[in-house]
Amino acid sequence: MMYGYEWDTTTWLTYTTSILPIILIGLTVTLKAAAAGFAIALVLGLAFALLRRSRLIAISWTTAVIVEFLRDTPLLVQLFFLYYVLPEFGIVLPAFLTGALALGLQYAAYTSEVYRGGIEAVARGQWEAATALNLTRMQAYRDIIIPQAIPRIVPAMGNYLVAMIKETPVLSVVTVMEMMGLANMIGERTFEYLVPLTLVGLIFLLLTLICSAGLHRLQKALPKAGIPLR
Amino acid sequence: MTEDNTAPIIEFSNVAKRFGPLTVLDDFNFTVRKGEKVTLIGPSGSGKSTVLRILMTLEPFQDGRLTLSGMSYHEPNGKGPFKASERHLRQIRTHVGMVFQSFNLFPHMTVLRNVVEAPLRVLGIARAEAECRALQLLDMVGLADKKDFYPSQLSGGQQQRVAIARALAMRPRVLLFDEPTSALDPQLVGEVLSVIRGLAHEHDLTMLLVTHEMRFAREVSDRVCFFDKGRICEQGAPDEIFGAPREARTREFLSSVLA
Amino acid sequence: MDWTAYLPMLWQGAFVTMTITLASIAVGAVLAFVFGIMRVEGGPILSTIALCYTEVFRGTSLLVQLFWFYYALPLVGLSFDPITTGILVLAAHAGGYGAEIVRGALSSVSTQQLEAARALNFSRLQTLFRVSLPQAIVEMMPAFGNLAIETLKLSSLVSLISIADLTFAAQSIRNITLDSTSIYSITLLCYFAMSLVLMVAIRVVERLVRRGQAFPQMPRS
Numbered sequence: 124m125m126y127g128y129e130w131d132t133t134t135w136l137t138y139t140t141s142i143l144p145i146i147l148i149g150l151t152v153t154l155k156a157a158a159a160g161f162a163i164a165l166v167l168g169l170a171f172a173l174l175r176r177s178r179l180i181a182i183s184w185t186t187a188v189i190v191e192f193l194r195d196t197p198l199l200v201q202l203f204f205l206y207y208v209l210p211e212f213g214i215v216l217p218a219f220l221t222g223a224l225a226l227g228l229q230y231a232a233y234t235s236e237v238y239r240g241g242i243e244a245v246a247r248g249q250w251e252a253a254t255a256l257n258l259t260r261m262q263a264y265r266d267i268i269i270p271q272a273i274p275r276i277v278p279a280m281g282n283y284l285v286a287m288i289k290e291t292p293v294l295s296v297v298t299v300m301e302m303m304g305l306a307n308m309i310g311e312r313t314f315e316y317l318v319p320l321t322l323v324g325l326i327f328l329l330l331t332l333i334c335s336a337g338l339h340r341l342q343k344a345l346p347k348a349g350i351p352l353r
Numbered sequence: 354m355t356e357d358n359t360a361p362i363i364e365f366s367n368v369a370k371r372f373g374p375l376t377v378l379d380d381f382n383f384t385v386r387k388g389e390k391v392t393l394i395g396p397s398g399s400g401k402s403t404v405l406r407i408l409m410t411l412e413p414f415q416d417g418r419l420t421l422s423g424m425s426y427h428e429p430n431g432k433g434p435f436k437a438s439e440r441h442l443r444q445i446r447t448h449v450g451m452v453f454q455s456f457n458l459f460p461h462m463t464v465l466r467n468v469v470e471a472p473l474r475v476l477g478i479a480r481a482e483a484e485c486r487a488l489q490l491l492d493m494v495g496l497a498d499k500k501d502f503y504p505s506q507l508s509g510g511q512q513q514r515v516a517i518a519r520a521l522a523m524r525p526r527v528l529l530f531d532e533p534t535s536a537l538d539p540q541l542v543g544e545v546l547s548v549i550r551g552l553a554h555e556h557d558l559t560m561l562l563v564t565h566e567m568r569f570a571r572e573v574s575d576r577v578c579f580f581d582k583g584r585i586c587e588q589g590a591p592d593e594i595f596g597a598p599r600e601a602r603t604r605e606f607l608s609s610v611l612a
Numbered sequence: 613m614d615w616t617a618y619l620p621m622l623w624q625g626a627f628v629t630m631t632i633t634l635a636s637i638a639v640g641a642v643l644a645f646v647f648g649i650m651r652v653e654g655g656p657i658l659s660t661i662a663l664c665y666t667e668v669f670r671g672t673s674l675l676v677q678l679f680w681f682y683y684a685l686p687l688v689g690l691s692f693d694p695i696t697t698g699i700l701v702l703a704a705h706a707g708g709y710g711a712e713i714v715r716g717a718l719s720s721v722s723t724q725q726l727e728a729a730r731a732l733n734f735s736r737l738q739t740l741f742r743v744s745l746p747q748a749i750v751e752m753m754p755a756f757g758n759l760a761i762e763t764l765k766l767s768s769l770v771s772l773i774s775i776a777d778l779t780f781a782a783q784s785i786r787n788i789t790l791d792s793t794s795i796y797s798i799t800l801l802c803y804f805a806m807s808l809v810l811m812v813a814i815r816v817v818e819r820l821v822r823r824g825q826a827f828p829q830m831p832r833s
């Protein structure tokens with residue numbers, strides 16, 4: 124995909140301006156991968172959290188072991204596992220999806236803890252009140268527990284989203300051409316790594332600072348008492 | 354107030370203390386003579402703790418002059434909120450000790466180390482000597498047998514007695530007590546008061562005590578000062594203040610706390 | 613071909629992983645304390661330096677940092693061997709996060725404790741080392757434990773700068789045997805086992821730090 128591009132490496136400034144467009148394309152891939160991974164992590168994490176609260180010991184324990192395993196093993200190896208092993212079982216996914224899935228799996232382990240903490244932090248009294256009002260378990264979750272858990276959960280989730288953005292460069296090892304993969308490739312062609320890698324580093328720094336500031340605002344804006352779902 | 358004419362050890366003259374827009378002390382004047390035992394009483398928020406905290410250099414003050422044994426708290430060219438160098442403040446602190454309402458023992462040190470640590474590190478006393486003296490002090494407060502316990506293993510009253518021993522180990526000339534029994538369960542108040550009562554007989558030790566224990570104040574102090582809105586509204590011998598208060602505010606306060 | 617023949621290679625890789633992880637944790641802990649203390653006690657200049665350090669190493673991606681130090685830095689004439697580069701970058705990364713942990717724990721020491729230290733005439737350094745840090749360190753332990761596990765996991769990235777760690781060994785063996793399922797399963801299990809060992813080690817350190825009776829209650833996490 125890099126043929127036809129010419130990079131002007133005479134000064135760092137011309138070099139930067141000539142690679143900036145392609146790096147920004149990489150940025151969109153980075154953000155898309157993080158977003159896809161985050162979506163998977165949010166859904167899967169909730170599933171893990173609820174399964175862990177299952178009354179069947181077999182289910183809650185199996186979930187606990189899986190979550191612990193996902194949390195204590197490297198993303199890179201999990202990614203290799205998905206990338207090389209899934210096809211052996213006839214599941215062939217595009218590299219981007221494999222990458223997003225790996226990110227999502229690893230972070231589902233983290234988000235499940237956030238959900239669990241959020242649900243458990245809603246006082247036991249609230250459960251008892253829900254029972255006293257004769258709500259079903261489903262209604263209690265939907266109308267009482269989750270609305271109150273949201274303000275506790277959102278900031279932690281935000282932090283994990285930022286962390287995921289910073290981990291997407293790992294996906295470049297399975298040919299997902301995000302920012303850093305592109306910077307590396309440019310470096311290989313020109314034998315001049317300093318400018319592209321520094322540029323990518325700065326973009327990440329900027330991204331992190333912006334996200335943190337945004338999160339800080341969001342946290343202040345959230346109503347402490349809870350957010351009704353309906 | 355006439356019988357003893359030793360020089361004043363503490364002298365507030367025209368001291369002003371503000372927290373932002375809130376003026377806590379304004380044109381505050383207050384003198385304590387060497388060895389005197391003074392109790393400060395008064396309603397909540399009247400500035401009693403602030404006076405002690407200023408003396409302990411935990412709070413700066415803005416205007417006026419404060420001296421301790423003739424040493425001024427502000428230095429002529431002093432900078433920062435305290436208008437003095439850290440060295441100067443440390444010099445002042447060698448003369449003052451404080452016992453806090455919530456004990457503030459160091460949770461990670463045993464009782465003995467709590468008492469020994471400051472003499473060892475700050476005064477540079479040899480360990481054997483520091484420990485020997487610490488044990489004497491712990492014995493005095495009746496806790497020598499608890500020397501290897503951690504604060505979390507002691508009752509509130511025991512912790513406060515250790516805190517008194519810890520303050521005394523630095524050999525202060527002025528000892529400040531800020532409501533030393535307010536955080537205690539009623540049945541533990543007595544053991545702490547009896548330790549303080551013992552100290553009241555030390556002639557060289559100047560004591561400033563903020564307390565709500567009026568009977569105790571009457572018993573141990575040479576002088577009682579009634580604070581109201583950052584001023585000393587009335588002061589005098591305990592029998593005068595408690596027996597025949599002149600000011601209406603004092604009568605009002607005493608009847609509310611003694612009721 | 614049977615992958616069991618390659619077990620020694622995996623074992624060697626695991627050894628490299630452990631070495632790099634432990635070295636990074638050790639160096640990272642030093643950085644964490646130095647920069648964390650600078651943030652809290654350093655005065656305007658030192659604390660700004662510490663702030664820049666933590667923001668840069670927390671705010672940019674670890675893999676970018678690794679490549680930057682591996683590929684880019686030699687171009688301006690600074691180069692280390694890959695293992696040193698790997699350890700230094702991992703340590704700096706962990707140190708950035710660790711400094712935040714140290715800063716948070718130090719600023720959570722109650723003002724009452726600091727006032728007690730002041731009333732006993734401790735100097736600033738004595739207050740820091742004899743009062744604040746011993747209490748703060750208990751608060752730091754759970755977060756440091758997570759960071760240690762995180763460092764173990766992230767150490768797999770050094771395989772991408774040609775260090776023969778566990779992940780690198782797994783990749784090499786797969787390229788020979790093409791038996792991905794067994795080799796990656798066993799590699800994941802190896803990492804899991806190492807994490808568990810590390811957790812036990814952290815528990816032991818934590819217990820030492822709490823000194824039995826001094827902090828009997830679980831700290832807030």
Ligand SMILES: Nc1ncnc2c1ncn2[C@@H]1O[C@H](COP(=O)(O)OP(=O)(O)OP(=O)(O)O)[C@@H](O)[C@H]1O
Pocket residue numbers: 372375377395396397398399400401402403404
């Ligand atoms: N750090 C602070 N910042 C702002 N205001 C303060 C601060 N400390 C004390 N104040 C205010 O100063 C006034 C005097 O406080 P101080 O603690 O000296 O009162 P007190 O007489 O000791 O009362 P109490 O009996 O409740 O202990 C109060 O109005 C209090 O709100």
Ligand SMILES: [Mg+2]
Pocket residue numbers: 401402403531
């Ligand atoms: Mg007070």
